[in-house]
Amino acid sequence: MPIARITEYLDMHRIKYEKITHSPAYTAQEVAAKAHVSGWDLAKTVVVKLDGEFAMAVLPASEHIDLDYMAEIVNAREACLATEDEFIDMFPGCDLGAIPPFGNLFGMKVFVAPELAEDETIAFSAGTHTELIRLSYDDFEWLVEPEMIPFAVLT
Numbered sequence: 299m300p301i302a303r304i305t306e307y308l309d310m311h312r313i314k315y316e317k318i319t320h321s322p323a324y325t326a327q328e329v330a331a332k333a334h335v336s337g338w339d340l341a342k343t344v345v346v347k348l349d350g351e352f353a354m355a356v357l358p359a360s361e362h363i364d365l366d367y368m369a370e371i372v373n374a375r376e377a378c379l380a381t382e383d384e385f386i387d388m389f390p391g392c393d394l395g396a397i398p399p400f401g402n403l404f405g406m407k408v409f410v411a412p413e414l415a416e417d418e419t420i421a422f423s424a425g426t427h428t429e430l431i432r433l434s435y436d437d438f439e440w441l442v443e444p445e446m447i448p449f450a451v452l453t
Contacts, residue, residue, distance in 0.1 A: 301424040303391070304398055304431060311441060315433040322427045324395060326359030329423065333430050340430075341414055341422040343399045345385045348374040352385060354401040356422075357411040361450040368409070368449035389425075396423035398431070402442050411450035415439070 301317065308315050320333040326342040333340070337360035344355045344363060355363050369377035382394050388404060389397050399422050401408035414420055414435065421432040 301429050313437045318430040330359050335421050343397045345380040347380050353407040355409050356399040357450040364451045371447045392425040393427050396427050408444040410444035
């Protein structure tokens, strides 16, 4: 889902957004620095497996997932990070590590950390290591319909 597909989806729903281009970066904290976005304001998308089912966990770049707590909250027997080999083909056109948090477009449940809703906007990778999208958190929530659960902890 390169940036053109995301912006097309946003345009179709008449969502206001901003494209941010930055030099190549491969970690969430590196992206935040190069794009001049706070690590608290940049959302990273992590693919997890909950009882073998893929889902997206969306959280601030400056935090990480407490998988045991996440499993407890969603009543899963097991929660683990999905490996890149397991999901490489699920996101055509996206660079690994730059997956946008639109699980609804991939038939995937999306969980979001409550900290992201504290800001008016959300910024996230747009499928490449050089582009971000920023839009209102309310619009993101309306489009994606994520389940908000407190699974993120400081790194």
